[in-house]
Every structure is written in C-alpha cells, then in structure tokens.
Amino acid sequence: MNPLERYAPLVDDTEAFFAACERPLPSVVRVNTIKTDPERVRRALDDEGIEYEPVDWHDGLLRLSDGSPGTNWPYFHGWLHGQEEVSAVPALALDPQPGEKVWDSCAAPGSKTTQLSAMMDDRGTVVGNDNNLGRLSSLRHNAERLGVTNLVVTKQDGRNFSLKDFGFDEFDRAIVDAPCSCEGTIRKNPTTLEEWTLEHVHSVAAVQKGILSRAVQATKPGGTVVYSTCTFAPEENEAVVDHVLDTEDCEVVAFDCPLDSVSGVTEWEGDSYDSSVTDTHRIYPHLNDTGGFFCAKLEVGG
Amino acid sequence: MSDAETENVGQQFGRLPATDADREVEDRASREAVLDFFDRRFGIEPAVFEDFTFWEKGKGKIWIFADDAPSPIRVEGLGMTVLRTRQEHWKPTQSAIQRFGGHATKNVIEIDGEAAAAFARGEDQDLDWDGDWGYLIAAHEVGGEREPIGVGLYVYGELRSTVPKGNQESLSPLSTD
Known part of the structure; x- marks a missing residue:
C-alpha cells in the first residue's frame, strides 16, 4: 500500500494531492544576496539565454525552465543556489536579524543555513550543526561557494548540543x-517511500523531540524557534510540537505563511494535540505545486 | 586543552595576532600582514575587512569570520577560507576572491568570451599581460558589471586557472557585444 494513502482523510482534494505527488518538481533557485541582487541575476540569465520564471511570492526565487541549476554563469559566481521553493519558508518564519546568534541544529547541506546568513546580511553568527561528516562537507562546500562568512560549523548530536566553546550561552x-521520513520529497526522490515503515516514523519522531527540546532550552526567553519537516506524518509534526509544549517553556505563535497552506491537525489516529497547533502550517504539494512541508513557529518562555 | 596557544593545533582555530609583534604562535601570520597583502597585491583597502576577524586552522590556512569567538576554538568551520600563507607567495582562495575581489583595483586581468569560459573549466591559456607575474584576479563582465571569476597564476606568458575541481564548470562563452 502507498503510505501516502493514510493522509487522504487530512487532504481536501485527494485526487489533486496524489496527482501532484506523481509529478516531478520544478527546478527552483534562490538568489544569494550576499553576493548580488535579483535584478542583476535576471540580467545575467537573460544575457546567457537561460529561461526562468519569477516566483510570485518571493523576488529572490526563480523557477528555471530546464536543465541543471548549476550550469550557468550566475551559479558559477555563487549568485544562485538550488533550493526547493517550499524550503525557503522556515527561514522566513524565523526572521533572523543581522548581528544575532542563530542555531541551525540540522544544517547540512545548507540551503536554509545559507539563506539565514543572507537574511542576516552575513553579520552575527549562524551556528550550523550536523552529526554526519559527509553532510558537513557539503554544507562547507555550499557556504564557501556562496561566500558566507558568518557561519560556524559544528559536529554534535543536536539532542545534547553544548555551547561551552562559544563566547555566549544562549541563542x-x-x-x-x-x-x-521525507514523504514530502516524493516528487524529487520517487523511491523515498519504498522503505517507509511506521516504526521508522516513530523512531525518527523520538529524535525530533530531543532536538526540538534542546533548541527551546538553548534559546533565550522571548526568542524564536522554528520547527520544520518535509513529511506529512502528524507523528513527526504536530505530535512533536505538542510534546515540547508539555515538556519545555514555550508556546506556538501564529505566522503568515507566504504559500497556501492548511492548519496543523489536533487529532490523529486516536491521539489529540494541543489546540494551538492549529497555528502551524501544512503545505501539500497540490496547493502551490511544490514539495510537501510542515512548519511551526514557537516563542520561548511564552 | 591549554588556554595559552604556542603552536598550531590542526583541530582548532586560533585568532591571528594584531601585528607580528603580538605573535605567540610560531610563523602565524598577523592580521596586519593579511590586510597589507590584500592592499599591496590587489589594492583592496583594509577598511573592507574592518568588521571581520581572521583565524588560522592548520599551518598557514587562514579563515575570515564575520563575528568574534573565543580563541582557540574547536569547531569544524569558522567563517570562510580566505588565504594560504604556507608558501613564499601567499595565495588567496577562490571563495575569498569571488566574495571580496570586486574591491580590487590592481592585478585584475580582464578576460571575456571563450577565455573566461576556459578559465571556469580550469584550463591554462596563453595570454598577454603587462603587469606583475604571480596571483591575479581573473574577471569578466556579467549582468552589466565586472565580476571576479577566480584566482589565476600568471607566469611565462600563461594564465593558469586555479579554480578548484569541485567548482569547475563547462559554460557557454558570454557574448561581448
């Protein structure tokens, strides 16, 4: 059975949902404002005869008509980075400011991390952490290519991340x-669901709870924590948020999602979640022709 | 780990001393010497780097960081690689030149069309150049302005591309009309 069938009761238009999951994903790039600006990128792409369409909700995102995003001059100059449209949402929800200290707990390969740096005008500190050396090497490569200078790369288990080496003690x-479980990336990786099991969903949810708890603990009172996944499973989304609402000092806050989305669910397979999870966002592939996504915004010490 | 750093430890970053006189780690370049290098070689004013700190990890590998941090610090990366100082001739990195090379006022070799495309592929080419030999910034016009492509080594009438393998790309020559 297709694991996605279990979400049919959550989706308004199941036919459109399953049809979208079958289609390949458009190739999208983000303009790296550390090195250039959208207008100059558009001029350079025009000069090179590369076709693109602007994304209507964000002037720094472009849909390329065909080919690999990596084979053009703007990409070579580190002006562009391949990043799925929907994955630009969590950094916008976090809204980091120049000069701040920001933690990206699961940073590699770095699309969102480098977007955070750009939003901060490459000032302050982004601590980009990951626990896998191979993935860290792609994070480092991408950050260098994009000219990011405010990134500190660490290799720790996010669940018990330590700040003792830094000159500050909270983010x-x-x-x-x-x-x-990456169900929402099915359009990019059609084999994603072949190894899907409910056991894996539950085991990865336990890790997610551990990392999100640590993020809330490591963030100053009044600070913001954003939680996101590319899966539809409520066990990995609303249930994880519900868990930290119980165990940590934080609350869900509403945010404007720039893409069409629906509210987080308060009930799933016999479990019920805190009513505030309706302020989290579920993005299904058919709503905006993107991948699937979940995003929640929390305020610490709420 | 001791606080007093007297030699380079490969797994940690140490902040560069302000000047050679402040040096505690043997052979470590000073911040002043790094700024002087970019100024003298490429005419990049020291003010460009005013808000950054400089660090060494491993012998002669210099990094640039937008913020400050305790020194030494054990992390996997601290900002971006900027310069290698181990050899007699210091070599700026591809990332540093792409990020900061736009401020250069000398030792910039302008190439276009097929020459720029060959450089991006990592190829060496015969070119005339009246200036100094050594490391140059190769630049071309793209999107209406001059933009650094990367670091070239000019010797014996030849411009050698040092674009790292992982960054090399086969691209169409841009029209120069």
Missing part, C-alpha cells in the same frame, strides 16, 4: 529542520 533564535 536569539533557533531552527530545527529535522531529519524525517
């Missing part, structure tokens, strides 16, 4: 873009 903001 202004944190983002947990958690490892997950």
Whole structure:
C-alpha cells in the first residue's frame, strides 16, 4: 500500500494531492544576496539565454525552465543556489536579524543555513550543526561557494548540543529542520517511500523531540524557534510540537505563511494535540505545486 | 586543552595576532600582514575587512569570520577560507576572491568570451599581460558589471586557472557585444 494513502482523510482534494505527488518538481533557485541582487541575476540569465520564471511570492526565487541549476554563469559566481521553493519558508518564519546568534541544529547541506546568513546580511553568527561528516562537507562546500562568512560549523548530536566553546550561552533564535521520513520529497526522490515503515516514523519522531527540546532550552526567553519537516506524518509534526509544549517553556505563535497552506491537525489516529497547533502550517504539494512541508513557529518562555 | 596557544593545533582555530609583534604562535601570520597583502597585491583597502576577524586552522590556512569567538576554538568551520600563507607567495582562495575581489583595483586581468569560459573549466591559456607575474584576479563582465571569476597564476606568458575541481564548470562563452 502507498503510505501516502493514510493522509487522504487530512487532504481536501485527494485526487489533486496524489496527482501532484506523481509529478516531478520544478527546478527552483534562490538568489544569494550576499553576493548580488535579483535584478542583476535576471540580467545575467537573460544575457546567457537561460529561461526562468519569477516566483510570485518571493523576488529572490526563480523557477528555471530546464536543465541543471548549476550550469550557468550566475551559479558559477555563487549568485544562485538550488533550493526547493517550499524550503525557503522556515527561514522566513524565523526572521533572523543581522548581528544575532542563530542555531541551525540540522544544517547540512545548507540551503536554509545559507539563506539565514543572507537574511542576516552575513553579520552575527549562524551556528550550523550536523552529526554526519559527509553532510558537513557539503554544507562547507555550499557556504564557501556562496561566500558566507558568518557561519560556524559544528559536529554534535543536536539532542545534547553544548555551547561551552562559544563566547555566549544562549541563542536569539533557533531552527530545527529535522531529519524525517521525507514523504514530502516524493516528487524529487520517487523511491523515498519504498522503505517507509511506521516504526521508522516513530523512531525518527523520538529524535525530533530531543532536538526540538534542546533548541527551546538553548534559546533565550522571548526568542524564536522554528520547527520544520518535509513529511506529512502528524507523528513527526504536530505530535512533536505538542510534546515540547508539555515538556519545555514555550508556546506556538501564529505566522503568515507566504504559500497556501492548511492548519496543523489536533487529532490523529486516536491521539489529540494541543489546540494551538492549529497555528502551524501544512503545505501539500497540490496547493502551490511544490514539495510537501510542515512548519511551526514557537516563542520561548511564552 | 591549554588556554595559552604556542603552536598550531590542526583541530582548532586560533585568532591571528594584531601585528607580528603580538605573535605567540610560531610563523602565524598577523592580521596586519593579511590586510597589507590584500592592499599591496590587489589594492583592496583594509577598511573592507574592518568588521571581520581572521583565524588560522592548520599551518598557514587562514579563515575570515564575520563575528568574534573565543580563541582557540574547536569547531569544524569558522567563517570562510580566505588565504594560504604556507608558501613564499601567499595565495588567496577562490571563495575569498569571488566574495571580496570586486574591491580590487590592481592585478585584475580582464578576460571575456571563450577565455573566461576556459578559465571556469580550469584550463591554462596563453595570454598577454603587462603587469606583475604571480596571483591575479581573473574577471569578466556579467549582468552589466565586472565580476571576479577566480584566482589565476600568471607566469611565462600563461594564465593558469586555479579554480578548484569541485567548482569547475563547462559554460557557454558570454557574448561581448
């Protein structure tokens, strides 16, 4: 059975949902404002005869008509980075400011991390953490290519991340873009669901709870924590948020999602979640022709 | 780990001393010498680097960081690689030149069309150049302005591309009309 069938009761238009999951994903790039600006990128792409369409909700995102995003001059100059449209949402929800200290707990390969740096005008500190050396090497490569200078790369287990080596003891903001069952990436990786099991969903949810708890603890009172996944499973989304609402000092806050989305669910397979999870966002592939996504915004010490 | 750092430890970053006179780690370049290098070689004013700190990890590998941190610090990365100082001739990195090379006022070799494309592929090419030999910034016009492509080594009438393998790309020559 297709694991996605279990979400049919949550989706308004199941036919459109399953049809979208079958389609390949458009190739999208983000303009790296550390090195350039959208207008100059558009001029350079025009000069090179590369076709693109602007994304209507964000002037720094472009849909490329065909080909690999890596084979053009703007990409070579580190002006562009391949990043799925929907994955630009969590950094916007976090809204980091220049000069702040920001933690990205699961940073590699770095699309969101480098977006945070750009939003901060490459000032202050982004601590980009990951626990896998191979993935850290792609994070380092991407950050170098994009000219990022405010990134500190660490290799720790996010669940018990230590700040003892740093000159500060709490972050202004944190983002947990958690490892997950990746159901929402089906359009990019059609084999994603072949190894899907409910046991894996439950075991990865336990890791997610650990990392999100640590992010809330490591963020200053009044600070912001954003939690995101690329999966539809409520066990990995609303249930994880519900868990930290119980165990840590934080609350869900509403945010404007720039893409069409629906509210988080308060009930799933016999479990019920805190009513405030209706302020989290579920993005299904058919709503905006993107991948699937979940995003929640929390305020610490709420 | 001791606080007093007297030699380079490969796994940690140490902040560069302000000047050679402040040096505690043997052979470590000073901040002043790094700024002087970019100024003298490429005409990049020291003010460009005013808000950054400089660090060494491993012998002669210099990094640039937008913030400050305790020194020494054990992390996997601290900002971006900027310069290698181990050899007699210091070599700026591809990332440093792409990020800061736009401020250069000398030792910039302008190439276009097929020459720029060959450089991006990592190829060496015969070119005339009246200036100094050594490391140059290769630049071309893209999106209406001059933009650094990367670091070239000019010797014996030849411009050698040092674009790292992982960054090399086969691209269409841009029209120069």
